[in-house]
Amino acid sequence: MDYRTAGVDVVAGREFVERIRSSVEATRRPEVVGGLGGFGGLCRLPAGLRDPLLVSGTDGVGTKLELAQAYGRHHDVGIDLVAMCVNDVITSGAEPLFFLDYIATGKLSPEAMAEVVEGIADGCRQSGCALLGGETAEMPGFYAPGRYDLAGFCVAVVEASALIDGRAVSPGDRILAVASSGVHSNGFSLVRRILESQAVDELTTLPHSNQNLIDALLAPTRLYGTLVKALLASEVPINGMAHITGGGLPENLPRCLPTGVQGVIDPTSWQRPALFHWLQQAGEVPEADLWNTFNLGVGYCLVVPAAAADQALAICQDTGYEAWELGAVANGSAGAQPLAGLPFSA
Structure with a gap:
């Protein structure tokens, strides 16, 4: 017996490292x-930071991997991994410095794994951070051949005096929404159950549209680092930011609001x-579950003073991000929901 017959090909692993070297x-x-x-x-x-704070985050891609592997979309889940971290x-105003990845697989497929890492490198380039290292583990008998899982870890830095933590948010501030690119990387356990109930294949299109359904579902998570960098460089005052991930707007927008205020959104905006x-029609998903599972087209939120809203929206447009005024911050009362205006009973 040897390591290769046990399921781990060391030579293929070395070839994989050489292939990804230029991307890294x-x-x-x-x-x-x-x-x-x-x-x-x-x-x-x-250089030049007087009181730097390190900001870290770690995440994965969830069961979107199941769909991506079924349809051979390996590059884009690499972008997803970076985006989720x-x-x-960046919601703290920090600049991403470096990223690390961990890939676990049953049997190394150099082609598929290289596509994943090339996607990770693509996401890092778009975010201005270095892919500093990573680990690829072959685990035969634990993962099925051809299957893999991903995890990522990002470190960013911000000057302590420039930290954005929501404490500056006050009544009258405007809440701006920045469009998502689709489902992003949350809610895929529900997505997959809906797909299982429907006769869906690679050629299925959305009703009244030429858009391919699988392409729409697997569109990579939008990266918002370029936008945040442009906003900070223009010195637009940003009082709070939120990444709309699992739990949707009801769970994530309140995370950037301090105690004593309430976000009031306009769902018709x-x-x-x-x-x-x-997804709602095919799965007969109740409205409350839809809002608490998906981003519904809102991938990121900015909270800015009312006087800065137009300038912030203009910068969004100039940098290629669709954005609009989603709502405003109001005084909150004891026991009130942190988010009002939702089209269902919380």
């Missing part, structure tokens, strides 16, 4: 020390994308 190197930042292959990744803090840490209409 393309994400390099000036602060990175050394290259790929060490036991630990090295990264300095950016980076979109969280945008047109819900056709994909979410299809």
Whole structure:
């Protein structure tokens, strides 16, 4: 017996590392020390910071992986992995520094795994952070051949005096919504159950549309780092930010609001994308469950003073992000829900 007959191909692993080397190197930042292959990744803090705070986040892609692997969409779940971490840490106003990935698989498929890492590197390039390192583990007998799972970890940095933590939010502030690219990477346990109940294949399109259903569901999570960087560079005052992930608006928007205030949203301020209409109708999903599971077209929220709302919206448009005024911040009373205006009973 040897390691290869036990299910782990060391030679294929080395070939995989060589294939991804150029993609990883393309994400390099000036602060990175050394290259790929060490036991630990090295990264300095950016110069000029007086009181730096490190902001970290970790996440995965959830059961979207099941659908992505079934249809061979490996590159885009790499982007998803980065987005789920980076979109969280930038809500504090932090700049992403580096990213680490962990891939566990039953049997290494160099082609599929390389596509995943190339997608991760693509997401890192879009976010301006270095892919500092990672780990790929072959675990035959634990994962089925051809199956894999992903986890990611991101570290960002922000000057303590520039930290955005919601404490500056006050009544009268405007809540701005920034469009999602689709379902992103949350709610896929429900998505897959809906698909199982329908006669869906690779050619299925959304009703009254030429958009392919599987393409729409597997569209990679939108990265918002470029937008946040542009807003901060323009010195638009941002009092709070929220990444709309699992739990939708009802769970995530209140996370950037301080005690004593209430977010009041207007659910008629945008047109819900056709994909979410299809999911609701095909799965007979109650309205409350829909709001508490999916982003419904809102991927990110900004809370800004009323006087800065128009400027912030203009910057969103200039940087290629669809955005609109979703609602406003009001005084909250004891025992009141942190989010009002929802079209169902909380």
